Amino acid sequence: MATVLDRIVASKREEIAAARRRRDLQSLKESILGSLPVRDFLGALRGHEAIRLIAEVKKASPSKGMIRPQFDPVHIATQYELGGAAAISVLTDEPFFQGRLDYLTTIRNAVSIPVLRKDFILDEYQVYEARVAGADAVLLIAECLEGSQLDDLYSLIRSLGMTPLIELYEPKHLQRVLDTGTKLVGVNNRDLHTFAVDLEHVIRLRREMPNDVSVVAESGIFFAADVKKLQDAKIDAMLVGESLMRQQDVRQAVVNLLTFEI
Numbered sequence: 001m002a003t004v005l006d007r008i009v010a011s012k013r014e015e016i017a018a019a020r021r022r023r024d025l026q027s028l029k030e031s032i033l034g035s036l037p038v039r040d041f042l043g044a045l046r047g048h049e050a051i052r053l054i055a056e057v058k059k060a061s062p063s064k065g066m067i068r069p070q071f072d073p074v075h076i077a078t079q080y081e082l083g084g085a086a087a088i089s090v091l092t093d094e095p096f097f098q099g100r101l102d103y104l105t106t107i108r109n110a111v112s113i114p115v116l117r118k119d120f121i122l123d124e125y126q127v128y129e130a131r132v133a134g135a136d137a138v139l140l141i142a143e144c145l146e147g148s149q150l151d152d153l154y155s156l157i158r159s160l161g162m163t164p165l166i167e168l169y170e171p172k173h174l175q176r177v178l179d180t181g182t183k184l185v186g187v188n189n190r191d192l193h194t195f196a197v198d199l200e201h202v203i204r205l206r207r208e209m210p211n212d213v214s215v216v217a218e219s220g221i222f223f224a225a226d227v228k229k230l231q232d233a234k235i236d237a238m239l240v241g242e243s244l245m246r247q248q249d250v251r252q253a254v255v256n257l258l259t260f261e262i
Contacts, residue, residue: 004062004195009144011095012120025125031132032160041114041137041163042184044086045237046214051230054116054216055080055254056089056241057107059098063195066098068245076250077107083254087137089116089239101133108134116165120144127156137163139186142173154180167218169201174208183213186239190219199226203233224259 045052057080059071068076077088090107091099099119108115114136121127121140130138138157142150150166157164166177167186177185187202197220206215214236221227222243230238240257247253 005143008062008093008096008120009122012093012122015095016123016125019129020125025128028125028128028132032128035132036108036134038131038161039114039136041087041116041165042214044114045184045216048086048236050258051227051235052086052237053084053254053258054087054089054237054239055083055085055244055250056091056118056239057099057103058089058091058241058245060096061242062096063190064242067242071098073103074106074110076245077111079249079251080244080254081111081113083251084258085113085254086237087114087116089118089139089241091241092117092119092133101129104130104135105133108136114163121153122149124153124156127153127160127162131160131162135162137165140164140166141188142166142168142177143170150176151180154182165216167216168205171205171208174205178209178213184216185209185213186216186218188218199229202230202235206233206235221257224257227257 057073060066090104091097092101116137117130117135118139154164165186166182169188187205189201190197199220202217216237217230217235218239221240244253
């Protein structure tokens with residue numbers, strides 16, 4: 001039986017093929033010349049005393065359905081920044097998360113902090129799309145990328161000046177993620193096949209990584225007590241979406257999440 005992740009990947013391959021028919025790769029590459037300078041996503045997350053927040057702009061998800069019906073992506077992102085977020089994550093997948101690449105561009109023009117393209121990246125075309133759209137960083141999911149795909153896309157992202165954030169869930173992928181040379185690893189606490197969440201997952205995997213690798217906790221973060229637990233475990237940053245997006249005042253939600261005893 002196909003999992004949710006399997007269905008997303010299959011849909012994404014069709015989406016990429018359609019995008020290539022609308023605009024060829026060479027034309028996309030040429031558009032990079034007019035793109036905005038890249039902001040330092042990695043620098044925004046590492047070397048700080050307190051854990052840093054990547055606040056996510058997300059309208060819906062396959063597991064929770066509609067999260068925020070009244071959705072103004074630019075307003076949400078600017079309020080995140082005012083609340084103290086270090087970076088913004090933008091869901092750009094449309095069929096499953098009701099995102100759009102256009103949201104990333106408009107948000108990038110409205111904030112002064114780095115912006116991450118969060119999507120299911122399978123092809124170089126999407127990396128060039130991200131750069132043209134104004135992304136400062138691009139998410140790669142180890143579970144979606146086989147063979148040399150992870151290394152190739154990691155290298156391409158870096159060659160375009162952006163930061164790769166490599167995410168994994170299954171511990172068996174950790175060594176090949178580290179073998180890319182990355183200094184930024186995201187650990188998804190949500191099993192992408194069952195969507196069950198365990199906040200301790202990132203804490204366990206943090207112990208298996210070198211100290212010079214910065215770690216981002218993803219999923220299952222709702223309260224200041226969760227943030228305190230992650231900080232105590234030497235987690236550098238956290239990516240939080242749903243718990244912020246469900247609050248009417250997202251600026252105050254960021255402030256509340258970041259208010260804890262160091």
